[in-house]
Amino acid sequence: MMERFRTWHEILMERLSDPEDVIGYLEVSLEEYLDDGDKAFFLKGIKNVIEAQGGILSVSEHAGIDPRFLSDIVNNESMPPFHILSSIFTSFGAEAPINLPPTNIMSDTGARRALGTSGKTVSEQVIEKNFAEKENFTERQLQNKKYWTGLCEHLERRNSCLQRPTVNTSHYRDLQIGIKGFSLRARQTIKHKEISAALVMRGANAIGRFYALRVQEEDIEKDFGDKLEWWARAKSEKRVAFRNQEADPTDEKDWHNQHEWLVDTLEKLYAVFHPRLEKLMMRV
Template sequence: MKLGKFEKLDLRAYWKKEDSDFTPWLAKEENILLLGETIGIDLEVKKQEDNVGPYRADITCIDTTNNHLVLIENQLEKTDHIHLGQLITYASGLDAVTIIWIAQRFTEEHRAALDWLNRITEDSINFFGIEIELYRINDSLPAPMFNMISKPNNWAKSLRKSVSSENLSETKLLQQEYWQGLITFLEDNKSFVKLHSAQPQHWINAAIGRSNFFLSASVNSKEHSISIALNITSDDAEQNYERLYELGYEKSLKNISPDLLWDKMEGRKMSCVLFKTSGNFTIRNDWPNQHAWFKDNLEKFTKFFRPLVKKV
């Protein structure tokens, strides 16, 4: 069998300039999606060359799960002190909580700097270092590859947060363990649904591809129920709910369940589509059944609603 030749390409042969070539390329939906998949965040581009005083940040995005601001700084060369300074300056000026530094190659000193920033910053601040490479096989089109060089140590931050919470109840600890079990269940069963980190709370969120829309999985120990909701937030929640209702109400009852509850929540800045079933999360022996229900229906919600929310 004849095999192709795997060749690494010079970035500058494809992107001549960072601002006029690479940044517009990265800001395209399919490319920002690829970056988001690498770091585990669903990104929606907000602006290119975003003004920060007299300076301009390369790309700003929205984390669609929580509407937090994400800053991306690009560099088609080896990392340097200038870009590290710009990264911190832009992040503080924009009040970004997730900061992504993309470069051709990271020096050990700059990788260590990002690791240190992840260690000393509060739990809500995250720094990522990403190296980008281009490859092709024989005469194929160039294919980009994002490689994670530095990332937040979420386990360490969660542990530090738990240790600092003196009054964390047994129920809260059990909730965190339950959600971590669901995350592991989804990974082991190769689900395409990606949940945020497990926290000691009765819910956990997942992105669905657009800001002000997100999925949440919840447990209720008083009602002995578990549920999934598509949440619609912001000042335009009712208007967006009505548009989504027109697009998907009838089909959602067939594709997901006839027991879906569509709730506009009039007068509030939030609407939702809710699906609930019985389940007591405090019964450990029943966790596999509950996690399987979550997997099945989170996937149904994502497949059905993801294309619709982009039309709203």
């Protein structure tokens, strides 16, 4: 009997059964939606997460929302209200959407009917939720926030030239470098016990700029002092990254060493890429 090969959907469901992989999947889906406005593709991503994480009832309980909102996503491909998307994202530890195009806005009556027992409007519940979220972070979200606070403090102690990132509960933080479409990224991944630093390129010209740098790969890696990972698979962003695969972000005693490594690596990336980016942008 011939061996049966698994479908891509089966592989995806296996990957998305891990909450750590859900974070990156949701955030990339959101980034691509903000980039190209493809609502169907974005909702398909959320549907995949719902399926992999046990279905509508399981995810609605996990996110603390009415299952009818998720049912509309799965069955009717309806874009949910902003606060529902925010609840889904934050319940898995992903960075909540903050700049979505307008979605279907329900009337107060419709909101009360959908939300059932509270009798409060969507606006009232969003306000209450924003206050509640300040006090109801998951343990992992609190750890992320503490981790990035420590990185900012390390940047201050080092008097680094790098911009301090905002602190939130995501597993990565972007640092602006003063050139539109480019940023540096610090990332920590619990599942794989690793941290990484990367140059990130976004926007309509990201792919062209990525390959304009890629042709300089040998010189860039010589200046950097090590091999880099050139990652162009995502539709909305391209990255050049360097990873430390011997760092456990849950080990708070090792955070000083991890922050030191991140700052060192981010500063090296800045020193290597910033002059090249300035020349690249002058030719645009």
